[in-house]
Amino acid sequence: MVGMAGLGTCTILSNRNTYSSVGSTNRTYAILLRMSAYRVFLSSTFADFKSERKRLRKVLPLIGVHLDCAEQRGDEGKPLLATLEKWIDECDMVVLLLGSRAGTTSDTGERWTRKEVRYAFQKNKRVFAYLRETPTESLSLVDRDKEAERDLDSLLTDIKEKLAVIPRFKFGECCKLTAMVIRDVDRCTRELEAEAYGNSFVQEGTEG
Numbered sequence: 001m002v003g004m005a006g007l008g009t010c011t012i013l014s015n016r017n018t019y020s021s022v023g024s025t026n027r028t029y030a031i032l033l034r035m036s037a038y039r040v041f042l043s044s045t046f047a048d049f050k051s052e053r054k055r056l057r058k059v060l061p062l063i064g065v066h067l068d069c070a071e072q073r074g075d076e077g078k079p080l081l082a083t084l085e086k087w088i089d090e091c092d093m094v095v096l097l098l099g100s101r102a103g104t105t106s107d108t109g110e111r112w113t114r115k116e117v118r119y120a121f122q123k124n125k126r127v128f129a130y131l132r133e134t135p136t137e138s139l140s141l142v143d144r145d146k147e148a149e150r151d152l153d154s155l156l157t158d159i160k161e162k163l164a165v166i167p168r169f170k171f172g173e174c175c176k177l178t179a180m181v182i183r184d185v186d187r188c189t190r191e192l193e194a195e196a197y198g199n200s201f202v203q204e205g206t207e208g
Contacts, residue, residue, distance in 0.1 A: 045097075
């Protein structure tokens with residue numbers, strides 16, 4: 001995550017399919033809920049994930065997923081932290097891209113990526129993390145600052161404690177990353193849709 005002039009954060013909007021109406025008020029509510037857009041907060045450092053984000057912007061719309069990038073939205077007239085927390089509050093999922101950089105620090109000295117991740121877990125968001133392995137010939141992407149390296153190792157340790165699986169991909173494998181993100185976002189979207197549709201039946205039975 002970097003300053004507002006070059007944010008590495010995006011919001012992905014995924015259109016929901018609609019169920020056929022059954023006439024019930026609760027089911028109609030569920031239908032309208034599905035017709036709105038699922039939101040995915042995409043967190044990463046900026047410079048070293050430029051090509052990955054570019055590929056996601058091109059491919060995801062082809063499957064009915066819309067990207068709303070933070071660098072295009074601006075700061076919405078609020079402090080950066082408040083803006084990021086607002087976007088996380090509004091999202092259904094968080095996609096986290098991890099590489100060899102720890103990212104920039106906030107005015108408190110904490111890395112922006114860590115702030116985003118901690119807040120997402122505090123809000124019980126569904127988080128999907130992907131770790132890019134850096135080959136020897138690409139060591140220029142690696143933070144050589146010892147403090148930055150420790151911060152990155154600490155972040156990875158915390159994430160591994162919370163997530164059972166963190167898929168890996170290699171530098172330059174944008175297609176592989178895109179396929180994994182599409183797979184996980186689509187699966188989560190279907191689960192959320194099933195929950196919303198199932199809850200409508202539970203509410204209907206209770207009221208009946």
